[in-house]
Amino acid sequence: MSTTTPATDGRPTLSPVSAGFIAIYALAMFGIWMAINLPASVTLALRISEIDPGGKTTSYSIAAGVGTLTAVLANPFFGRLSDRTRSRFGRRRPWIAIGLLGTTVGAAVIGLSDTFPMLLLGWVLMQAFVNAAIAATLAIVADRVPESQQGFIGSLSGAASAASLVIGVFFIQAFPSSILAQIGLPVAVALVFGAALIAIFRDDSPAAEPLPAFGVKEFFGSFFINPRREPDFAWLLLSLFLMFASWGVVSTYTVYLLQDMVAVPEAQINDAITLSYVIPGIVAFIVGPLGGLVGDRLGRRKPVMIFAALVGAAGMVTIATSAGVVQFVIGVTLVSGVAAGIMMGTYIAFGIAAMRERSAAARNLGVINIAITLPFSLIPFIAPVLLGIGGGTSNYVALVLFGGVLTLLGIIPLIGIRATR
Incomplete structure (x- = not known):
């Protein structure tokens, strides 16, 4: 575990964290991500098809939309509460525990529900509380990890997320007829590894500063960054929003791009879809930690992000000019895997x-x-305008190139960031 010593810039100097801590942290992130990724990708849809077979598509769309909105709002909100917590157990560990316990309750509600409204309640609980655990766990990197390790350890969250779905599928295969096992076992894994992280993170400190009362201003402050007060952070938010556009286009429209732009025959479409998800997922799992390590070694983050944007834009051009599945998969791998x-x-x-x-x-x-x-939420609303360019068939080339241009534009805000190179 790391320790702190005074630094000349007013921030504590953190000693490197041990390999044991890194391993437990990675396992905790893996468990937490699997607890939510597996139901989000597989289990929830299966459960809805059992409860509401006739209206499953509509019900699933409602659940997916409400769940996404809950996650987006819950993450910064519970993060705000974690930042303000002055418990003698620290400010991160209580919310990891609360988040995992709430996730367990939500999973139980889903597993035992026999109506869609009850299932939706369980899903909202899961999304809200798992994001409490995620917010607190990610903040440990800022609290206790020195800058020389932050890239690598921070990257473990993305790698753990990618691995969680691949490994979590085995729970579905092992218990094909038990929803309780399919949704409960991943949560059990999260509880075990989360408890291990709580146990090893003994120097979690409470919020030390005098804090204002948590009123309306503080509540809405959970979702807002003042650009005047934090210009560097505001520029980074804009850059990330633009850079993730290409991934948003690809992840949302992979199936339709294969069907309508590449014109893959119906007999081959399932194999093409599988390749378009599995290969980039494996590449992302490998490349993410490498990107973090490179940033740590260089002591610079901007060049790494610029390289990612350039690769993503190149991938979008590759997709837009695809004449077959091989070129399409290469493009998708550049965007969703490497970038x-x-x-x-x-x-x-x-x-x-x-x-x-x-x-x-x-x-x-x-x-x-x-x-x-x-x-990922806005692209589907913008897409119809781009798809309609030129009339006739849907203009997927315009949509793809638009995503690539936004990704390149994401490089520009990085220039305004002065706090780091």
Whole structure:
């Protein structure tokens, strides 16, 4: 575990964390992500098809939309509460515990529900409380990890997220007819590894500063960064929002791009979809920590993010000019594998370096989560305009190139960031 000593700039100097701590931290992130990623990708849809087979598509759309909104709001909100917590157990550990217990309750509600409204309640509980645990766990990187390790350890969250879904699928295969096992076992894994992190993180300190009462201003402050007060952080938010646009386009429209732009035959479409998700996922799992390590070694984050944006834009051009599945998969791998992996492996360390108030680390990282999530929510509303360019068939080339241009534009705000290179 790390210790702190005074530094000349007023911030504590943190000693490197041990390999044991890094391993437990990675396992805790893996468990937490699996607890929510598996139901979000598989289990929730299966459960809805059991409860509401006739209206499953509508019900699933409602659950997915409400769940995403809950996650986006809950992350910075619970992060704000974590930043303000003055418990003798610290300010991160209580919210990891509360988050995991609430996630367990939500999972139980989903597993035992026999109506869609009850299932939706369980899903909202899961999304809200798992994001409390995520916000507190990510903030540990800012609290206790020295800058020389922040890139690598911060990248473990993205790598753990990618690995959690691949490994979590085995729970589905092992218990094909038990929803309780499918949704409960990943939560059990999160509880075990989360408890291990709580146990090893013994020097978690409470919020030390005198804090104003948590009123309306503080509540809405959970979701907002004042650009005048934190210009570097505001520039980073804009950059991340733009850079994640290409990933948002690809992840949202992969199936339709294959069907309508590449014109993959119906008999081959399932294999093409599988390749378009599995290969980039494996690449992102490998590239993310490497991107974090490179940033740590260089002591610089901007060049790493610029490289990711350039790769993402190149991938979008590759997709837009695809005449077959092979070229399409190469393009998707560049965007969702290499570029997205690097960005996910770098943004936490970059965010910590750019933020002015480390005491609000959990809230700030939650606001970053909003910035990188918004493109996935907004692209579907913008897409119809781009798809309609030129009339006739849907103009997917315009949509893809638009995402690539936004990603390149994301480089420009980095120039305004002065706090880090």
